[in-house]
Amino acid sequence: xxxxxYAAPANFYPLAGKLIPWFAVPAAILFVVGLYVGFxxxxxxxxxxxxxxxxxxHVPAAWLGMFLYxxxxxxxxxxxxxxxxxxxxxxxxxxxxxxxxxFISLVTGAFWGKPTWGTWWVWDARLTSSLILFxxxxxxxxxxxxxxxQRRADRAGALLAIVGVINVPIIYFSVDWWNTLHQxxxxxxxxxPTIAGxxxxxxxxxxxxxxxxxxxxxxxxxRCIILEREQHVAxxxxxxx
Amino acid sequence: xxxxxxxxxxxxxxYVWGSYLVSLVAIGGExxxxxxxxxxxxxxxxx
Numbered sequence: 001x002x003x004x005x006y007a008a009p010a011n012f013y014p015l016a017g018k019l020i021p022w023f024a025v026p027a028a029i030l031f032v033v034g035l036y037v038g039f040x041x042x043x044x045x046x047x048x049x050x051x052x053x054x055x056x057x058h059v060p061a062a063w064l065g066m067f068l069y070x071x072x073x074x075x076x077x078x079x080x081x082x083x084x085x086x087x088x089x090x091x092x093x094x095x096x097x098x099x100x101x102x103f104i105s106l107v108t109g110a111f112w113g114k115p116t117w118g119t120w121w122v123w124d125a126r127l128t129s130s131l132i133l134f135x136x137x138x139x140x141x142x143x144x145x146x147x148x149x150q151r152r153a154d155r156a157g158a159l160l161a162i163v164g165v166i167n168v169p170i171i172y173f174s175v176d177w178w179n180t181l182h183q184x185x186x187x188x189x190x191x192x193p194t195i196a197g198x199x200x201x202x203x204x205x206x207x208x209x210x211x212x213x214x215x216x217x218x219x220x221x222x223r224c225i226i227l228e229r230e231q232h233v234a235x236x237x238x239x240x241x
Numbered sequence: 242x243x244x245x246x247x248x249x250x251x252x253x254x255x256y257v258w259g260s261y262l263v264s265l266v267a268i269g270g271e272x273x274x275x276x277x278x279x280x281x282x283x284x285x286x287x288x
């Protein structure tokens with residue numbers, strides 16, 4: 001199988017269509033399982049009471065906000081460097097979902113902060129850099145929709161996305177580099193996580209669900225973008241209908 | 242288990258359910274908007 005074949009939007013369009021249910025269905029199942037474990041199996045936290053249950057959506061949303069941004073920047077860079085149309089479309093498709101997850105992480109963070117810290121918001125390093133991430137997404141989306149010429153819009157978006165990548169390690173390490181109100185990481189790649197079994201399980205299941213959801217929704221959206229931008233694919237779909 | 246206790250979330254109900262409600266609206270909104278966009282495109286290609 002020649003994978004390069006699928007760099008062409010006309011070939012990728014039907015492939016993406018076949019892949020979507022394989023991500024969407026497990027995502028829906030894992031959301032239900034994750035919430036069940038999070039609300040019915042995971043015990044009440046000794047320090048935070050039940051307020052901690054917000055982390056089952058907050059942490060996965062925050063991770064996805066960061067990861068999708070890096071992915072967006074990589075696709076945007078590939079689209080710019082190799083003039084690859086599909087890569088630029090993927091970047092555009094990722095921007096909406098990334099912005100949505102960053103928005104969720106900010107709002108749920110505020111809902112967690114109010115009862116736990118006593119304030120909805122503080123201008124500390126973690127929160128401020130997360131807000132900047134949200135503005136980077138919004139900037140990318142507005143820049144793309146403001147520029148009429150598609151190739152120029154993609155290039156301008158790519159430039160913004162690549163420069164903005166510097167913000168992602170700042171978010172990730174902000175809790176180590178600065179003395180912030182936001183707590184440090186609970187889960188590290190090399191160390192044992194400092195969180196109880198069912199709590200960790202619920203968070204990881206929700207993370208998997210958010211990942212699968214992101215893949216599915218980004219594929220659905222990129223198919224829409226292909227139809228909007230590529231006249232010949234739209235005609236091909238029409239001919240088959 | 243007791244459902245009214247469950248909805249109270251140990252006094253944190255507003256914050257916990259507020260969080261999940263906002264998340265549900267955000268994710269649901271994304272799906273609905275995209276679904277409408279897809280429908281619009283399908284109508285355009287079959288017209």
